[in-house]
Amino acid sequence: MDSPEPNLVKTELPKPAALQETQRAGAAFSGTGTTVFDAKNVSIFYGSFKAVTDVSLAIYENEITAFIGPSGCGKTTVLRTLNRMNDLVANARVDGEVHYRGASLYAPGVSPTAVRRRIGMVFQKPNPFPKSIYDNVAYGPRINGERKKSKLDEIVERSLHQAALWDEVKNRLNASGLGLSGGQAQRLCIARTLAVEPDVVLMDEPCSALDPIATGRIEDLMREIKSQYTIVIVTHNMQQATRVSDRTAFYSVLRDEKSDTRTGVLVEYGQTQQIFEDPHDSRTQAYVTGRMG
Amino acid sequence: MTAVGTEPRQVDLREPAGWRRTKNRIMTWLMVLSFILVIIPLGFVLVTVIAKGASAISWSFLTSQIPSIVAPPGVGGIGPAVLGTIEIVALATIIAVPLGVLGAVYLNEYGGKNPLAAFIGFMSDVMTGVPSIIMGLFIFSIWVLHFGFSGLAGAFALACLMLPIVIRSSYEMLRLVPNALREGSYALGATKARVTLTVVLPAAIGGIVSGALLAVARAAGETAPLLFTILTVTAANPNVFSGANTSLPSQIFSNANQPYVGAQDRGWGAALTLIAICFILMIVARLVTARFARYARY
Numbered sequence: 001m002d003s004p005e006p007n008l009v010k011t012e013l014p015k016p017a018a019l020q021e022t023q024r025a026g027a028a029f030s031g032t033g034t035t036v037f038d039a040k041n042v043s044i045f046y047g048s049f050k051a052v053t054d055v056s057l058a059i060y061e062n063e064i065t066a067f068i069g070p071s072g073c074g075k076t077t078v079l080r081t082l083n084r085m086n087d088l089v090a091n092a093r094v095d096g097e098v099h100y101r102g103a104s105l106y107a108p109g110v111s112p113t114a115v116r117r118r119i120g121m122v123f124q125k126p127n128p129f130p131k132s133i134y135d136n137v138a139y140g141p142r143i144n145g146e147r148k149k150s151k152l153d154e155i156v157e158r159s160l161h162q163a164a165l166w167d168e169v170k171n172r173l174n175a176s177g178l179g180l181s182g183g184q185a186q187r188l189c190i191a192r193t194l195a196v197e198p199d200v201v202l203m204d205e206p207c208s209a210l211d212p213i214a215t216g217r218i219e220d221l222m223r224e225i226k227s228q229y230t231i232v233i234v235t236h237n238m239q240q241a242t243r244v245s246d247r248t249a250f251y252s253v254l255r256d257e258k259s260d261t262r263t264g265v266l267v268e269y270g271q272t273q274q275i276f277e278d279p280h281d282s283r284t285q286a287y288v289t290g291r292m293g
Numbered sequence: 294m295t296a297v298g299t300e301p302r303q304v305d306l307r308e309p310a311g312w313r314r315t316k317n318r319i320m321t322w323l324m325v326l327s328f329i330l331v332i333i334p335l336g337f338v339l340v341t342v343i344a345k346g347a348s349a350i351s352w353s354f355l356t357s358q359i360p361s362i363v364a365p366p367g368v369g370g371i372g373p374a375v376l377g378t379i380e381i382v383a384l385a386t387i388i389a390v391p392l393g394v395l396g397a398v399y400l401n402e403y404g405g406k407n408p409l410a411a412f413i414g415f416m417s418d419v420m421t422g423v424p425s426i427i428m429g430l431f432i433f434s435i436w437v438l439h440f441g442f443s444g445l446a447g448a449f450a451l452a453c454l455m456l457p458i459v460i461r462s463s464y465e466m467l468r469l470v471p472n473a474l475r476e477g478s479y480a481l482g483a484t485k486a487r488v489t490l491t492v493v494l495p496a497a498i499g500g501i502v503s504g505a506l507l508a509v510a511r512a513a514g515e516t517a518p519l520l521f522t523i524l525t526v527t528a529a530n531p532n533v534f535s536g537a538n539t540s541l542p543s544q545i546f547s548n549a550n551q552p553y554v555g556a557q558d559r560g561w562g563a564a565l566t567l568i569a570i571c572f573i574l575m576i577v578a579r580l581v582t583a584r585f586a587r588y589a590r591y
Binding site: 083085088090113114115116117118120121123125127128129130131132139140143144176177178189192193196 | 484588
């Protein structure tokens with residue numbers, strides 16, 4: 001990772017076009033400043049393969065934090081570590097500490113189901129259940145014990161409103177959830193996640209399978225719910241990171257020449273404006289200015 | 294128009310000609326021929342059974358007592374055999390299907406790569422190849438010798454036959470459920486049992502039911518496992534838990550051995566009844582699958 005020619009480092013970098021028009025993004029921090037996640041020296045292994053090395057960062061309440069970086073740098077792996085979804089992978093192991101509001105997530109005796117009830121996740125490819133739209137959204141509350149029809153109706157309506165999907169489906173709540181378009185299905189999955197009223201919503205490239213209009217709707221949605229939830233989003237789209245996020249973490253890949261393995265590493269983490277306008281690390285600079293993929 | 298090499302390129306959009314076309318035709322005809330060859334024996338069987346058995350079928354035939362073997366055609370019927378088949382197969386289904394589905398759930402969701410799961414999977418596959426008479430002899434030696442002949446023993450033998458089929462088909466259906474659905478359910482804070490019961494099983498239920506009905510249809514037509522377990526009798530026995538019983542395949546078998554016209558006639562009628570029952574089960578399987586797949590469609 002040689003630094004670029006010295007004179008470029010000293011020169012003022014031109015602002016990326018996206019930042020010029022969306023200065024509002026990241027400018028006003030609505031966050032309360034409370035630490036929601038505190039990761040210290042987290043390394044994640046799949047068997048003997050070290051996928052991510054030594055990540056330390058803190059996620060703050062009521063902010064949108066973006067993880068950006070090239071493919072294979074461990075952004076999704078770190079995201080999944082935050083709600084113990086990596087437990088579902090056979091030989092995944094997490095070293096280091098992850099604290100959620102002061103409590104260790106990986107301590108013995110911690111129930112992964114309790115963790116996931118508080119920390120929801122939206123996936124890259126929309127995955128509605130093969131049930132009706134109503135049953136999709138009501139699924140979470142039902143497994144948490146809610147049985148009263150009136151309460152469920154209310155929760156379903158509220159969640160679909162929050163996900164900006166209500167108007168489109170209010171007359172066909174009994175239709176199959178699989179019959180929705182990509183953007184609608186992803187909003188349904190978001191409604192499903194919001195129905196259980198989690199504390200944190202993790203989003204793994206939620207818009208990568210969607211067209212720009214649907215993407216815009218979901219970004220609007222993220223800004224609206226920011227005041228009630230803490231959001232962490234993994235994205236390949238740097239403009240999206242500048243548009244919605246308050247803080248950005250840039251990950252990159254360390255290539256080990258001897259064993260020819262690639263390990264993800266956290267390069268830089270800071271407020272979005274600083275990352276994109278005044279990156280401290282040369283790798284960050286190379287990535288956000290588009291000189292590296 | 295003046296430069297060299299600007300003539301428009303000729304594009305040939307016609308069907309492939311020559312050897313490619315001939316080869317295509319040969320393969321198409323070979324496939325049609327194979328299909329006809331397969332349909333012919335099936336058609337022969339159906340036509341023969343319908344032709345020979347249709348004259349015997351009537352409501353009284355389906356409900357009357359089994360007469361003596363010398364009785365002429367039109368007298369008596371196969372009522373006890375119909376009752377026996379229905380009772381024994383129903384009992385076998387109650388035993389085999391829940392066990393089979395739970396076994397498949399274990400193999401797919403909980404077992405993973407551990408040795409017990411591998412062993413169960415392997416033994417289940419081996420069992421599909423065991424001759425059905427062995428199942429009958431097995432139940433004979435461990436149950437009938439102690440508790441006597443009964444429809445229950447027959448049901449056990451049929452359940453042994455159905456179990457590997459149900460396990461294998463349910464396992465394949467469960468495997469087809471995309472992992473994304475499981476992850477979506479886990480991400481909402483569901484325990485593993487909840488995920489399996491509320492998302493995976495409902496998603497696979499169409500295929501599971503259809504596989505189970507196929508196993509039932511197979512069991513309904515088996516004679517060998519029943520030979521040593523129900524001891525074919527001619528009297529109706531509504532009590533499936535004690536006393537010898539009879540079933541349609543057993544009755545067909547014993548009637549086919551008789552030289553008397555009446556017995557032969559009733560045998561054909563019984564055969565047609567059995568085919569009709571299987572046919573109805575297949576239709577029910579289709580309807581059930583369509584109903585359960587309601588949400589998997591658009």
